[in-house]
Each structure stands twice: as structure tokens, then as C-alpha cells.
Amino acid sequence: MEFIAKTVISVAEMMCAAAITAPKGKGVNLLHVEIFSGSRKEEVAEFMAAIGREKNIPFFIRDARNVFDSICVVFIGTATLPRQVPNCGFCGAKDCKDAISKGIHCAFATGDLGIAIGSAVSIASMHHIDNRIMFSFGKAAIEGGFVPESIKVGYGIPLSVSGKNIFFDRK
Template identity: 45%
Template sequence: MKLNPEKEAIETVAKLMLISARTAPKAKGDDEIVTGIVSQEEKEAIAQEMELIGQKETHKFFKRDAQNVRDAEAVILIGLNFTKPAGVNCGACGYDCNTILKQKTFKVEYSGPICTIRAIDLGIAIGSLVSVAKELGVDNRVMYSIGATAKKLGLMDAQIILGIPLSIKGKNIFFDRKPV
């Protein structure tokens, strides 16, 4: 008898989640969403870097989140590779669609400016992605800390990246965590 055979399905679940993100509605049908499943080696590299970043007073939660990365069966990355504004001139980014790409790029943990409509596309894709995990009973949590670390490590070509660790355990490891 195999122990914990449900954990063998995690890669399939992750792939199904990525399909949902890919097929989520996007403004004007333009898809600037990038996705990936982190390898075990990348997962450990992310956790180690998160521990280093977590030494900063403002980023203590990165260290806590690093343990969630290690304890997760898989980690998904999803990001926005912004190359073209939506063309609606909404102004939410602080510019118009004709000038946003001409602005100086600011790089902190994320890069900008970016089109707000494209960022909304990312949010919709994330909602679609995590809904698959929920329907399949896989615990998950959308984490800024994982994405910012993946960006720092150059794991994905995107201005904004978020990480979603996946867990199949008797208790959800992403809640009831120690406050930082």
C-alpha cells in the first residue's frame, strides 16, 4: 500500500491550475500572463533567499513564509510581463496609454509603471487559478514574498510575480501561522 498517494497528484493539480490562469478572461484578449511550476531546486533557492531577505525589519514575514515554501508540496509562480497597455486611457497608472512605455522604469521588488488594466488581468487569472485548487481540496495561499523573491532570483520575466504554494496535509499550513 502506498502512503499518501494523494501527494502524487500535486503536479497534475498545479498544471490544471495553470490552465485556468491561461484561459481566464483578459482585456481585449491580450495575454501578458506568465506562469510556471517551481522545481524542487528552485523551491529551496527561493526559501534560502527569503530567509536572507527576512533579516530586514520590514520583511520579517519573508522568513516565516520561507518555511511555508519548504513545507509545500509544490509552488506555482504567476506574473505579468507587461509589454503593451490595454489602450483604454483609464489613467489609473498615472499616464496615458501613449506615454506609459516611455516612462523611466522603477525597480524595487516589482517594476513599474505598468498598465492597471493588465494588473487587473493578473488578479483575475490568480482568482481563476486558486479556484481550481479550492475545488480540488488543495490548500494554497497567494504570497507576495515568494513572487518578489522569484523576481530577485530572475526565475521569471515579469514586472510583477506572485507565488502560490500548494499543500496537501491534514491541516492547512498557511493559516494559524506565527505572527512576525
């Protein structure tokens, strides 16, 4: 069933394209998209499980099992640099300078990330590829240094094809 893995990788590539072309605030693209497969995917899954054990977060261990059982994972993350919109305050800070001093993520950056993820998972859905958006993979990829240091927020979207959806038919 080698064709299934090839199909899933092809869909993952289309998901990355959809994320990249999704609308961005002020037209600024701060996204990082990447497909994790093979040993690189396994390394992140192992790190996820380690976080789960170390910090007593059971769903990290559960999600790691799903990642091990997946063909690949699409990672979509973003840097969180402010867009310098005058008098914006959308993030809750007075202005961008105030946000930077307080370490607050730009609302445009995180909003763009959500739109990109929605665009990506719509591609998976259109091609009937089982998927689930995972905070746990994103956190592990960022904390473990698997993505560029500038990426501060991200999610993983593992992909699978099987008779039952491994991401929802689980204990």
C-alpha cells in the same frame, strides 16, 4: 503517500491552465505561469529567507518556511506592457506613452494577473488543496531572476496537503 504529491502536481497543472485561459484585456496574454518544485522551489525559499533577514522583513522568513513545507508553488506573473487603449488613463497616467516614461504598470496587466490568480486558486479550492497567495514568493522569484526578466509583477501560490492548513495555522 507518493499519490498526494502526484495529485498536488496535477492540480498545479490545472491551476496553470486556469490562469492561462482566464480573460485578458484586449485578448493580450502577458502572463508567465510556472510550477516550482524540488530544488528550484527550495532555491526561491532560501532567497525569500535571505531577503527577510537582509531587509528585516519577518514575514518573508515565515513564508519561506511555508514554501519549504509545501509540495510545490504555482507562480503567476505578468509583463506590464501597456495595451495601447486610446485615452485610457486607467493606470493614472495621461496615456500609455506617459505611463511608459514614468514606469507605471498597465492597469490591464495587473488586473489580468488578479483575475488569473483568482481562477487558479479556485481550482485549488475545488480540489481541497491548501494554498495561500504570497507576494513574498513572487518578489523573490522576480528579484532572484528565477523567472523571465520581462515579468515585473507576480505571486506564488504554495500548495500543501496535511491535517492542518500550514498557511493559516501558523505562528
